[in-house]
Amino acid sequence: MMAAFILAFSLLTLLMFFVSYCRSLTASSLHMSISEDVRDVTGIQVRAAGRDYTRVMQILQLCPDRPEDRSGLQIVGAYFSFLNLLDQGFARISPAVRTWAEEERASCAHFAAVALGRRIALNREMLAQQVEL
Amino acid sequence: MGAGVCFVAFSVIRASFLKYFFLNLYVVLSLFADLLRQSILRFYGVESPQYSYAYYYTDCLLTIALFVAVISLASRVFAELRLAKYVRFVAVLLLLGTAGFSYAVVAQSSERLGTTFAVELSQNLYFVGLVLTYLLWGAVLKLQETRTRLVQMILSLGLYFSAYAGSYALLNLAPKYEVVQYLAPILGCFLPVSWALTIMRHTEDSRLTPARLVAVPR
Numbered sequence: 636m637m638a639a640f641i642l643a644f645s646l647l648t649l650l651m652f653f654v655s656y657c658r659s660l661t662a663s664s665l666h667m668s669i670s671e672d673v674r675d676v677t678g679i680q681v682r683a684a685g686r687d688y689t690r691v692m693q694i695l696q697l698c699p700d701r702p703e704d705r706s707g708l709q710i711v712g713a714y715f716s717f718l719n720l721l722d723q724g725f726a727r728i729s730p731a732v733r734t735w736a737e738e739e740r741a742s743c744a745h746f747a748a749v750a751l752g753r754r755i756a757l758n759r760e761m762l763a764q765q766v767e768l
Numbered sequence: 769m770g771a772g773v774c775f776v777a778f779s780v781i782r783a784s785f786l787k788y789f790f791l792n793l794y795v796v797l798s799l800f801a802d803l804l805r806q807s808i809l810r811f812y813g814v815e816s817p818q819y820s821y822a823y824y825y826t827d828c829l830l831t832i833a834l835f836v837a838v839i840s841l842a843s844r845v846f847a848e849l850r851l852a853k854y855v856r857f858v859a860v861l862l863l864l865g866t867a868g869f870s871y872a873v874v875a876q877s878s879e880r881l882g883t884t885f886a887v888e889l890s891q892n893l894y895f896v897g898l899v900l901t902y903l904l905w906g907a908v909l910k911l912q913e914t915r916t917r918l919v920q921m922i923l924s925l926g927l928y929f930s931a932y933a934g935s936y937a938l939l940n941l942a943p944k945y946e947v948v949q950y951l952a953p954i955l956g957c958f959l960p961v962s963w964a965l966t967i968m969r970h971t972e973d974s975r976l977t978p979a980r981l982v983a984v985p986r
Contacts, residue, residue: 656924662977719857
């Protein structure tokens with residue numbers, strides 16, 4: 636009985652801490668705007684939407700890797716998959732869940748777009764260094 | 769191990785070693801524990817009682833160190849309310865209470881009191897740590913805490929304690945689902961990796977909007 640209670644409590648808190656941790660990651664990029672380069676490449680107009688995430692990630696994989704971004708992108712990727720599952724599972728029951736999940740997916744897309752901006756800037760720097768040499 | 773070294777190195781470079789002393793202490797202790805376990809494993813083998821003792825006692829020591837790390841973060845959150853000393857007092861009481869409870873549980877039923885006590889204490893401390901981190905998270909939201917580093921470190925601890933407490937509870941409920949042996953290496957890496965990322969990415973002045981932190985906005 637006690638073990639079942641601990642298991643249930645742990646699973647609930649795990650979910651809560653996971654969502655909050657991912658939100659704290661995406662929130663840290665919300666005050667950064669998406670660069671012009673990223674807008675040109677991805678076609679994002681004003682704000683990133685959830686549907687932009689996959690395209691941004693595909694372009695990200697074409698750019699040189701920045702190790703400091705890797706784990707953040709992996710965690711946000713896992714969060715995005717979780718949101719998709721949530722959307723497929725609960726959206727029919729509660730439309731509020733769909734709205735919330737869509738807002739969160741948009742934050743994930745924004746986080747990825749900001750990371751893409753950093754990678755494009757790094758790419759430009761590397762190119763400039765090569766030209767100088 | 770690399771992530772642990774990375775976290776301590778970045779803490780020193782960014783002049784945050786003393787600010788997050790107990791987190792660094794935990795990481796340093798876990799590095800030493802890894803080295804000790806490895807050397808005992810090579811010398812005596814995985815089936816030996818020496819390895820069992822070394823494994824469970826270092827695990828117990830690390831759990832206590834992590835518990836102290838949570839308290840150090842709680843002291844920082846409550847510092848402005850001048851409640852830090854009460855937090856520490858309650859923490860010591862909780863630690864002693866958990867140790868007493870664990871001893872009472874194993875004293876009646878076990879022949880190998882030494883290792884069983886260490887295992888019981890670790891498991892109980894994971895749950896007590898989870899409850900404390902949960903309360904601390906509630907306080908962070910209530911007090912509108914905005915320091916990014918502090919917030920992300922508390923959330924990482926919450927994830928770590930939840931996963932461990934849950935897998936130990938599952939082990940007690942259904943011993944054939946021994947998730948903890950697969951989860952332990954992943955979680956062992958997760959904590960230093962997430963702390964290292966936090967120290968690398970954010971300065972002490974970085975701030976978050978508290979409303980963004982609630983899992984489900986009200």
